[in-house]
Amino acid sequence: MAEHPAYPVGLRLTGRRVVVLGGGQVAQRRLPALIAAGADIVLVSPRATPSVEAMADAGEIAWRRRPYRDGDLADAWYALIATSDHDANTRASAEAAAHRVWCVRSDDADAATAWTPATGHSEGVTVAVLTTDARGRDPRHTAAVRDAVVEGLRDGTLVAPHHRTRTPGVALVGGGPGDPDLITVRGRRLLAEADVVIADRLGPRDLLAELPPHVEVIDAAKIPYGRYMAQEAINNALIEHAKQGRSVVRLKGGDPYVFGRGMEELQALAEAGIPCTVVPGISSSISVPGAAGIPVTHRGVAHEFTVVSGHVAPDDERSLVDWPSLARLTGTLVILMGVDKIGRIAETLVAHGKSPDTPVALVQEGTTAAQRRVDATLATVAETVRAQDVRPPAVIVVGPVVAVGPPAAE
Structure with missing residues (x-):
């Protein structure tokens, strides 16, 4: 048998009986896919991991809490044998062969009649990678090939053209x-x-x-x-x-x-x-501060953060931001598009009660190779922006969280 490669095939198990022997880590990994396939699953095992037990409690599988017995595989279409008892595995494998039930064995792949491929999914496509030579089986290499193909399909580096007409x-x-x-x-x-x-x-x-x-x-x-x-x-x-x-x-x-x-x-x-x-995309309001070492929330420091646009000044009649209310908040204020207005914004916050010593960080070109962080306070931020020539795009963070992480590099 080892001289011939395995024949790949997709099993349609909806409503069909599948027997799993053993409730350990192997079953925990394999059961979710069998459940997703709609199989009628019977687990035979005296014990199970908490995750497998939760599947039984949820009614996703039927659990017979006992060791394997002859006859357990009689009506099965497919069997997964994964107990720690080698003798029981051998007897179950023989029963599967007698009833012509395709059988996977976790302890002895060469004695099995079926192998489980390394599988992954991307946009309605299942990628299954199977070693063709039983003598040279390398599960890690197989999984690595699977991961490379799936990642390429997902991130667009491996482009498979659609031959059916796409909807514009x-x-x-x-x-x-x-x-x-x-x-x-x-x-x-x-x-x-x-x-x-x-x-x-x-x-x-x-x-x-x-x-x-x-x-x-x-x-x-x-x-x-x-x-x-x-x-x-x-x-x-x-x-x-x-x-x-x-x-x-x-x-x-x-x-x-x-x-x-x-x-x-x-x-x-x-x-x-x-x-x-x-x-949806990752907003710069949280990712850029994070990339600069600033958490927008931190236990014991800030329990909320507010994101506002600073593209119009506080005294501009077009502004929809309630700056006086923001000045009274104790959490983090994240300002986008506000570099050229930060002087007036800082003055307004201080005028309505925010301490002039409140830390401020400006992160320019965040997450890129040109990222730059400049620290200041509400009292000094306007002059700092001019002196350090801070330019858009930059995310401005106001609040004590600025001082939690490492300061800006000198």
Whole structure:
């Protein structure tokens, strides 16, 4: 038998009896997939791990709390033998062969009639990797191959073209704070499958270089606006490309809905009858402080954090932020898009009760190779920004959490 490779096949076990002998770690790893396959599972074991016992308590499996007995496999379609009793395993394996039940053995793969492949899943595809030579079985290598294939499918580095017609539409993808490794798996996959990418300057620009040559990349900041406002021009570009039957990705920095105008784009697409998928992203409001060693909450220091936009000053009639109330909070204040307004913001916070000595950190180009952290206080932040030439994009953190971690490098 060892001279011939195993024949790969997918078993459809819905409603069919599967017998698992042994309730230890092997069963704990294998049972979830059998449950997901809809199998009628009978566990035979005097003991089980807490996780396996929880599956029985939830009614996902039937548990016979005793050792294996001859006849347990008579009506099974498939069997997993994983007890610590080698003699019982051998007898059960012989019974499986007598009843022509495909049988996996955890203790002796060569004595089994079936092997369990290393499996992974990505967007409706199951990847199963099986060693073809019984004499050279290397489970770690098999698992590594599985992981490499699944990761490639998920992050878009391994692109498998869709041969069926794709439904044209738009995906609003949050690209994260800037580091290309911080985009979500789903976002990266959609980016790899796109025909057109309309990108913000704050999105993970390094990912654009990985796109195939046929993908049209449009810089949202350079769309000819004509008689339209900037956002209207972007909305129209999304609609026009989608109506041409293309798969469009709107690649945005951070999260589409955190000061990203994602809802405006979604509403415009909905009015035009264009299907849209929203892929959340990691917001710079928490990731950039974290990358700079600042926790936005910390036990005994801050029990809440508030994220506000600082793109308009506190005394501007367009401001929707209740700055006096923010000054009375004891937690962390995270300000986005506020570098050029931080002087007036600091004055307002101090005027309404915040201590001038409150620590402030400005993190410029967070999570990228150009990341830079500058520390100050509310009393000194305006002058510090000028003296240190802090420029957008930068995330500003106000509160005692700034002093929890390591200070900015000299």
